[in-house]
Amino acid sequence: MSQTRHNWTKQEILDIYNKPLMELLYEAATIHRKNHDPNVVQVSTLLSIKTGGCSEDCGYCPQAARYHTNIEGNDLMTVQQVKAQALRAKSTGSSRVCMGAAWRNVKDGEEFDQVLEMVRTINKLDMEVCCTLGMITENQAQRLAEAGLYAYNHNLDSSEEYYKEVISTRGYQDRLDTIDNVRKTNVTVCSGGIIGMGENVEDRAGMLVALSTLNPQPESTPINALVAVEGTPLEDQKPVSIWEMIRMVATTRIVMPETQVRLSAGRTQMTREGQAMCFFAGANSIFAGDKLLTTPNPDVNEDMEMFKMLGLNPQKPFTKKVQPQTVEAAESQFEALGEKPKWTRPEHTIERNEAAKTKAKLVKN
Ligand code: SAM
Ligand code: DTB
Numbered sequence: 001m002s003q004t005r006h007n008w009t010k011q012e013i014l015d016i017y018n019k020p021l022m023e024l025l026y027e028a029a030t031i032h033r034k035n036h037d038p039n040v041v042q043v044s045t046l047l048s049i050k051t052g053g054c055s056e057d058c059g060y061c062p063q064a065a066r067y068h069t070n071i072e073g074n075d076l077m078t079v080q081q082v083k084a085q086a087l088r089a090k091s092t093g094s095s096r097v098c099m100g101a102a103w104r105n106v107k108d109g110e111e112f113d114q115v116l117e118m119v120r121t122i123n124k125l126d127m128e129v130c131c132t133l134g135m136i137t138e139n140q141a142q143r144l145a146e147a148g149l150y151a152y153n154h155n156l157d158s159s160e161e162y163y164k165e166v167i168s169t170r171g172y173q174d175r176l177d178t179i180d181n182v183r184k185t186n187v188t189v190c191s192g193g194i195i196g197m198g199e200n201v202e203d204r205a206g207m208l209v210a211l212s213t214l215n216p217q218p219e220s221t222p223i224n225a226l227v228a229v230e231g232t233p234l235e236d237q238k239p240v241s242i243w244e245m246i247r248m249v250a251t252t253r254i255v256m257p258e259t260q261v262r263l264s265a266g267r268t269q270m271t272r273e274g275q276a277m278c279f280f281a282g283a284n285s286i287f288a289g290d291k292l293l294t295t296p297n298p299d300v301n302e303d304m305e306m307f308k309m310l311g312l313n314p315q316k317p318f319t320k321k322v323q324p325q326t327v328e329a330a331e332s333q334f335e336a337l338g339e340k341p342k343w344t345r346p347e348h349t350i351e352r353n354e355a356a357k358t359k360a361k362l363v364k365n
């Protein structure tokens with residue numbers, strides 16, 4: 001019988017998070033090995049296919065146009081460029097390529113058609129393909145599924161309450177709606193969040209309530225430690241301690257036993273010993289490659305050395321679910337509907353976001 005529960009309460013999750021560490025680790029590791037091979041870690045490579053210039057106000061994000069950060073913006077990559085990067089990722093042991101675009105939402109048209117072609121191309125290399133393109137409609141999710149998409153990443157980021165302190169340009173329900181649209185297809189759901197944005201432990205538990213009560217639960221959940229980037233509203237946040245990361249990973253593992261828990265952004269700040277404890281606590285996926293989307297990540301050779309030291313093996317593609325079939329554009333059953341996802345645009349004011357925007361205007365002028 002599956003141990004997966006979809007009715008976790010915030011108090012239950014808080015009680016788990018706050019357990020004495022040795023008990024928390026033992027419980028998480030026990031659940032981990034019942035559901036996964038503890039010596040296998042899935043490796044994904046991120047590819048920023050369209051960088052910067054985003055219209056949203058996400059307080060953590062260096063790609064939001066309204067803040068002044070030192071990133072180099074780029075238009076949409078070509079299919080050939082993406083193919084070359086995917087082949088490189090495959091040769092260094094990645095089973096998945098995750099393509100990120102600094103978009104609020106997907107718009108039907110040439111650029112989305114190009115992304116669909118990227119999906120087809122990578123799936124044909126026998127790698128899992130993931131996209132994170134912002135909000136999508138059900139029709140757009142169907143078209144991605146038909147192209148051979150394996151996973152769609154759309155994070156809840158935090159609890160519903162704390163989310164309002166970080167993002168004002170779209171609501172929590174909008175995110176849930178996109179996840180719901182993905183769920184209507186064969187594409188797996190990747191959804192998680194960030195710790196270290198100034199939220200409290202209740203918010204971390206609140207995010208895990210929102211994720212674990214989804215039915216089915218997400219197939220993968222990235223746990224990011226905030227990378228505080230200069231110029232963003234969250235630039236002065238103190239780094240989270242490794243103990244908080246370990247507790248968050250372990251709690252995620254306990255409430256979502258079957259999910260692949262990804263130790264995501266923030267690994268450059270973590271020692272190998274710290275990362276090893278996260279793997280013991282149930283993390284079984286990482287992002288590899290010396291860049292996340294715009295910020296640094298450990299070098300892939302260093303990661304492979306760490307794997308060797310810990311006796312970990314990279315997961316083979318399509319271990320958890322069969323490879324989707326790619327339907328060519330000419331044979332597609334779905335036409336572009338030209339619709340936009342409906343979203344609520346809460347547009348309340350977040351003081352620190354406004355301050356970062358004002359500061360950026362002064363620097364840019
Ligand atoms: N634009 C799309 C969207 O917002 O869904 C896709 C890209 S966006 C960069 C994907 C996720 O990266 C965000 O939801 C957030 O959880 C994470 N992220 C962005 N900036 C981060 C940072 N500075 N530190 C940690 N995680 C970050
Ligand atoms: C996720 O949860 N983390 C990744 C991926 N999904 C797209 C992105 C992390 C981005 C960190 C900041 C940057 O490099 O720009």
Ligand code: SF4
Binds near residue numbers: 061062064103104
């Ligand atoms: Fe845009 Fe995504 Fe960054 Fe938000 S997280 S500003 S939507 S790129």
